[in-house]
Amino acid sequence: MMEVVKVSDNIISPLGFSVEENYEAVMSGKSALRLYEGLWGLPFPFVASMLDDSLLDDEFRKCADVSRLPYGNFTRFEKAALLSAIKALESASVDTESARALFILSTTKGNVELLGGGSPSLARVRLASTASMISRYFRNPNQPIVVSNACISGLCAQIEAMRCIRSGHYDCCVVTGADVLSPFIVSGFNCLKALSDEPCRPFSANRKGLNLGEAAATVVYSASGSDSRQWRIASGAVRNDANHISGPSRTGDGSFAALDYAVRHSGCLPSDLAFLNVHGTATPYNDEMESVAIGRAGLEDVPVNALKGYFGHTLGAAGVLEVLLSMHSVEQGVILPTRGFDTLGVSVNLNVSDQPVETCKKSFAKLLSGFGGCNAAAVFTKSGKS
Template sequence: MKVFIGAENIISPLGNSAEENFLAICEGKTGIRAISNANFKQDETLYLAKFKEGFESSKILDNCFMSLAVKPTVLYSEKTKVIISSTKGYIGEGVENALINVVKRFVVGKPFKNQPIIISNACISGVLGIAKAGEMIRANLYENVIVIGLDFLSDFVTYGFESLFALSKQKIKPFDENRTGINLGEGCSVIVLSKNENIFKNKPLEYVSGSSSNDANHISGPSRTGEGLYRTVKKTLELGNVKPEEIGYISAHGTGTHFNDTMEAIAFNRLGLENVKLNSLKGYYGHTLGAAGLIEIAIAMQQLKSQIIVKSLGFEANEKDEKINITTKTEPAEFTTLLKTASGFGGGNASVIIRK
């Protein structure tokens, strides 16, 4: 069964639609900015991709959902399921029920026939949400699945990553040999998968396959051999009956931490994908955690539709070992099939393949 994927939407510091976001990226803009006294001791500048003050988290989600480019009847159809991918939900507003409140507030006034579910698998939540949506449609459980990714910045999360010494004191440099850690970001993205091509207002792409794999190595550090990432990509290729040489673009995870980016480079070399054009979008968005997979898949889809691959912002020079083909320019590219990957705390790794 062919599964279609489309109607991608993004609300982020870079813009209020996927098109606005993609245009900003093509112009080389970034949502990351210097915020003074943002650390725990309130004496250092942090680089964060942060909305302007005064927004409401649940309004951003509502706007992103309500402006989807699909037939309006799809949103509340009995054949439609909603998945929300998030790590910390509304934690900035209080610890109690921080995640479940996302659903509780979202359903108010919306006549969903099926209860929305939350997937919370750290930084792979978004990519995993898309993979699960594809499986649900193929298994004939639902005809349409709307996947939402969201996470918002909070002192809780910022101080947490600071306590792990994971935050860079500069703008993020994913995959660069001189990278120094992550920048955090926030945003919301929604993508629709369906067995019906005609629910989409614009021509959708094809969702091919997806999977996940734990790397059984360490709860907060990536495997040195890239085992979990290697396994999920291998599985996703097999499930989709796609040969490695068909992949024309990889939207990698690329957080900008030393260990993560090396792990990814090792895995892509093991997979024979080292020459495929690859970028990390975190130079534009920072790490948006549970939203990252959705935002980055939406931008990957924009790249596939427009046949442009954007530069991996912040990258200058490859590491000496385990070289991969990281983009240094935003330029036209002919490709039909893309691979999106994510890796995260708890040993999670996930991947999906999408094609024209």
């Protein structure tokens, strides 16, 4: 079977503008979560991880080729997403102008904030317009695809890339996940009572809810022989709970089914997995559901970590950002700690990583779940098996 390997990557977050910078920040225990009071005139405070406008703008001006930009005035979402793709592709030897390359954007709300104003252009609210802006920048001839599957989008987009390459439809996929915050998203999650008023505590007994975050992340996948030195996406699946549109299944049905499929089809044994990097939003229901799903999949002995305590929940970026940091940590032989975790507060006795732990294993599984009852899981490996 055709191997699907990672050839390049990037993360744009408040903790840095490369995977390495973000990894160093996480390893030194930094978090971008801050308390915001009165931001955008919202009548409630909230804790979030937000990009610094001037840093983002400076980096964007430095890296973007003005002659390729379709307009002069970019939104924060467009800047973060395009900058991430530019940085990932500047070091990659892939032909983006080829019809054998496809651009995939993962986002939940894109430029939704433009609905409130009217400028620069309402047409740019459409998710596919941002995807097209990115693909045209790189002179790609294909109509790009946006994956908008709520919080699992970033992992779905990578699974789609794997399918595109394995099926022979494309030789290369550029997957960018991005979301920024706005009164729309923050007041939405707030009215659902999903937000914590302090930094989130994934899997902890005293967890109160999630924090939102802004990020863009890009991973470039390509067809390859069996070069075991590169990261492969080994398997992945998407499954629905068929239970409720805004709450996870108490029995973890969809997450269990996706995880079980991904591990069975990966060529890895549970003992080959360095860790499970899970969603871990720190809402009471999500973390409990994930623990049940992990237990049902027989993976409760595999170390578990979650990265929301550093970046918040970055929505459409989460699946890409969290996979890239997990890959980098495996390369360094480290299981990253779950910032904010203290006393286990879920019904299955998970081994939640709260300190950097050494590992020599070269594979990990990623799990996400989202509104609409959707769940996604995938296994990534750097080992020589095929």
